[in-house]
Amino acid sequence: MTDTNAALSRVFCAIDTTDLAHAADLAGRLGPSLGGIKLGLEFVNAHGPAGVRRVAEAGHPIFLDLKYHDIPNTVAGAVRAATSSCRPFMLNVHASGGKAMMIAARDAAASAAHKDAVRKPLVIAVTVLTSLDDTDLDAVGQQGPAADQVVRLARLTQDCGLDGIVCSAREIAAVRAACGPDFKLIVPGIRPAWSETGDQKRIMTPADAIRAGADYLVIGRPITGAPDPAGAVARIAAEIAGA
């Protein structure tokens, strides 16, 4: 990839904060070529759908990351409500919620979007959190190694008719081999060489993750914690463009 705007369009910036004014300001400063903004549990618990709509005013697609994991009826209701109130580009559930739950989420997103005459959000499923390694999986009784569990849940997600998954960059090759080129791979746990790892365990640099075949990178603290977030985004875009 040689074009920095094309590189930027693959990046969702995770804005994890309770500060609404800061989130809206940051979204406005990250430039129109950015792929989108991800808002999750911290922000939405503080500001709800009205806060999401406020940040969306900057014009970016919104990835609503609330990682639903509950019985099918409850998740369907949450997806319907979120689709109508937040109009996200993409939202997620946990694949470990199982087949009936994922199908309910998929159908709820489609019916709510149809009712409101808006574009259906992409519905994707989190496989194995990027903060977990093989030892962590053993401790919660999930059959590792992480890559095997990711592929298992990716296949299940695809069988349920969802649009893609969240996984770490380390599993991209295995998931592509199992699920093909059109299944969307959304990849957090991204750490430029100049940033701190923090609580992420299965990490990769932005350039390597794009080279491996990620559709979208989710990057939070390396951007939001930088002294100059717009500068950090430009640096990341240049690294991806060089990939």
Ligand SMILES: O=C(O)c1cc(=O)[nH]c(=O)n1[C@@H]1O[C@H](COP(=O)(O)O)[C@@H](O)[C@H]1O
């Ligand atoms: O679904 C997610 O977005 C997600 C899944 C996952 O496995 N790992 C993960 O880090 N995330 C989210 O991606 C973002 C990563 O942020 P940073 O670690 O600050 O770059 C956070 O907002 C997480 O909630």
